[in-house]
Amino acid sequence: MKIAIILGTRPEIIKMSPIIREFERSYNDYFILHTGQHYSYEMDKVFFEQLELPEPKYNLKVGSGSHGEQTGKMLIGIERVLKQENPDLVLVVGDTNTVLAGALTAAKLGIKIGHVEAGLRSYDKQMPEEINRVLTDHCSDYLFAPTEKSKQILVSEGIPENKIFVTGNTIVDAVYQNIELAHRKANILDRLNLERNSYFLATVHRQENVDDKIRFRNILEGLQKVSKIFGYPVFLVIHPRAKKQMNIFGLKPSGLNLIEPLDYLNFLNLEANARLVLTDSGGVQEEACILRVPCVTLRYNTERPETLEVGANILAGTNPDEIVKKTEYMLSRKREWINPFGDGKAGIRIVHILKNELIESLKYKRGVDLWI
Ligand code: UD1
Ligand code: UDP
Numbered sequence: 001m002k003i004a005i006i007l008g009t010r011p012e013i014i015k016m017s018p019i020i021r022e023f024e025r026s027y028n029d030y031f032i033l034h035t036g037q038h039y040s041y042e043m044d045k046v047f048f049e050q051l052e053l054p055e056p057k058y059n060l061k062v063g064s065g066s067h068g069e070q071t072g073k074m075l076i077g078i079e080r081v082l083k084q085e086n087p088d089l090v091l092v093v094g095d096t097n098t099v100l101a102g103a104l105t106a107a108k109l110g111i112k113i114g115h116v117e118a119g120l121r122s123y124d125k126q127m128p129e130e131i132n133r134v135l136t137d138h139c140s141d142y143l144f145a146p147t148e149k150s151k152q153i154l155v156s157e158g159i160p161e162n163k164i165f166v167t168g169n170t171i172v173d174a175v176y177q178n179i180e181l182a183h184r185k186a187n188i189l190d191r192l193n194l195e196r197n198s199y200f201l202a203t204v205h206r207q208e209n210v211d212d213k214i215r216f217r218n219i220l221e222g223l224q225k226v227s228k229i230f231g232y233p234v235f236l237v238i239h240p241r242a243k244k245q246m247n248i249f250g251l252k253p254s255g256l257n258l259i260e261p262l263d264y265l266n267f268l269n270l271e272a273n274a275r276l277v278l279t280d281s282g283g284v285q286e287e288a289c290i291l292r293v294p295c296v297t298l299r300y301n302t303e304r305p306e307t308l309e310v311g312a313n314i315l316a317g318t319n320p321d322e323i324v325k326k327t328e329y330m331l332s333r334k335r336e337w338i339n340p341f342g343d344g345k346a347g348i349r350i351v352h353i354l355k356n357e358l359i360e361s362l363k364y365k366r367g368v369d370l371w372i
Contacts, residue, residue: 001358003030004087004111006078008037008062008098011283013047014264015093015117018173018347020053027351033081035074035098036061040240042261050263051178067097067128074101082109088358089142093117093170094282095133107139112361114354116170118143119150120282120303126208129282133303142357144350146341147306167349168342171286176344178268179291186269188262192235194273200232200327201274202256203281204298205239213249215318216242219298220253222316222323223278227255229324230331232275235259237267276330278316278323285313290339294330296323306340 003023007016023030034056038044048055060077062070078101082090090106092099093116106113118137122130137143137154145151146169154164189195202223210216227234235257238246246252262270268287271277277288280298288295289304289312300317307313311333316326 001029001089001355002085002087003027003354004082004085004090004106005030005032006035006090006092006098006102007032007056008035008074009094009096010038010043010047010261011281012093012096012098013044013051013053014174014283015170016091017047017051017053018170018177019091019093019116019350021177022347022351024054027355031058031085031087032056033078033102034059035077035101036063037070037074037096037098039063040261042263043240046263050265071097071101074098075105078102078105079109082106082111087111089114089354091116091354092136095120095129095136097128097132099136100132103136103139112142112358113140114142114144114350115140116144116167116350117146118164119145119152119154121153122301122303124301128207130303142354144346144353146346149306165349165353167353168344168346169286170346170350171283172290172339172342172344173347174264175268175287175290178264179272182265182268182272186266188266188270189273192257192259192270196273197275198232199274200226200230200234200276200278201270202234202236202278203239203284204236204279205241206280206299207241209280209298209318210239210242210245213251216245216249217251218318218320219280219323220251220256222298222318222320224253224255225320225324226278226327230327233257234278235270237262237270276327278327286341289313289337290341292335292337294333294335296326296330298323310337310340312337 058081062073089112091114092102103113115136143164144167151164151166223234238258272291276294278296285304289307295313296316314326316323
C-alpha cells in the first residue's frame with residue numbers, strides 16, 4: 001500500500017508536516033513528490049530543515065508561470081512519476097495549483113486520492129484557489145474535512161457521506177507541535193527589538209489583492225492608517241508575489257516595517273505575540289484563531305467562516321477606512337474564543353483512517369481480481 005504525498009508550496013509543507021511526521025513514526029511505504037511551485041529557500045527548504053522533514057524523493061522544479069503553464073507542467077511531471085512509482089493513493093492538502101495537478105493526474109490514472117482540508121468554500125470563483133479546491137474535492141476518494149461545517153458543505157454538493165471524515169485541521173497539530181519550540185528558539189522579537197503585544201503583524205499575497213494596483217495601494221494605505229491611529233508599528237512580512245507586484249506598481253509604503261519571509265518558528269513567535277494580525281492568508285487566519293490573536297482579514301470573503309463565528313476574525317475588505325474600523329472593533333474584543341479547528345491530532349487521525357480504509361479497499365480489489 002504505497003502513498004504518494006504531493007506538495008509544492010509553503011502552506012502545504014507546513015500543513016502536511018504533521019502527517020509526514022506520523023508516516024515517519026508508524027508507516028514507511030510513502031514518498032514525497034515536490035512540484036517545485038515554491039522554490040526560494042525561505043519559501044521551501046527552510047521548512048524541510050526546520051521541521052525535520054525527509055527530503056522529497058522527487059522535485060519537478062516546475063517553478064513560476066501562468067496558471068496554465070504551471071499546472072500543465074505539473075500534470076506532465078506528476079504523471080511520469082506516478083506511472084513509475086504506481087502508488088495506491090495520492091495525498092494532497094489545500095487548494096493550490098499543485099493540489100489540483102496532483103489530484104487530476106491521479107484521477108486520470110485511476111489512483112485513489114485523499115484531500116486534506118476538504119470542503120472549504122469562499123464561493124468566489126475569481127479566486128484560483130476556489131476552482132482548485134472544488135475540483136479536487138469532486139475527484140477525491142477520501143475527503144478530510146477540518147470541521148463539521150466543511151463536511152456539510154461537501155454533503156450539500158452531493159459527495160457521499162462515507163467518503164468524508166471530520167478530522168480537524170492539521171494546522172492545529174503544526175502549531176501545537178512547534179509553539180513551545182518557537183518560544184524557546186525564535187529570536188525575532190529581540191532582532192526587531194519588540195515587546196509582546198506591542199505591534200501589529202501583517203501579511204498580504206492573494207492574487208486578487210496584490211495583482212490589482214488599486215487594491216494593493218488601498219491595503220497599504222489601510223495598514224499605514226491603523227499604525228498611525230492606534231499607535232502600533234506594523235510589521236509586514238512580504239511574500240515574493242507581493243514584493244514583485246510592489247516593484248511593478250512602484251509602491252513605496254512609508255511608515256510600515258517590511259520584513260522578508262520568515263522561517264516557521266520565527267513567524268509563529270511573531271504571530272503569537274502580536275497585538276493583532278491583518279492578513280489575506282488562509283493559514284494565518286487559522287493560526288491567529290488558534291493562538292488567540294485577533295485577526296482582521298483583508299478580503300471580502302473567507303473559506304474559514306468558523307473564525308468569524310467564534311469571534312476571532314472579521315472581514316474588512318481592502319478599503320482603508322474599513323480596515324481602520326474593523327481593526328478598532330477587533331482590538332476591543334476579549335481573546336477568549338474557542339479554537340474550532342480541532343485538538344491537534346488531525347495528522348494521526350488521517351494516517352490511521354488511510355491505513356484502515358486502504359487496506360479494506362485493497363482486500364476488496366484482490367477479491368475481485370481472484371473472482372475474475
Ligand atoms: C500560491 C498559491 C496560493 C497560496 C500561496 C502560498 C496557487 C494558484 N496559488 O500563490 O493559493 O496561498 O502559494 O504562499 O497555487 N515566487 C518566488 N519564489 C518562490 C515562489 C514564488 O519568488 O519560491 C514569486 C514569483 O515571482 C511568482 C510569484 O511569487 O511568480 C507567485 O508564485 P505562485 O506560486 O504562482 O503563486 P503564489 O502567489 O505563491
Ligand atoms: N508563514 C511562515 N513564514 C512567513 C509567513 C507565513 O512560516 O513569513 C507560514 C504561516 O505560519 C502559515 C503559512 O505560512 O502556516 C501560511 O502560508 P501563506 O500565507 O503563504 O499561504 P495560505 O495559507 O494563504 O495559502
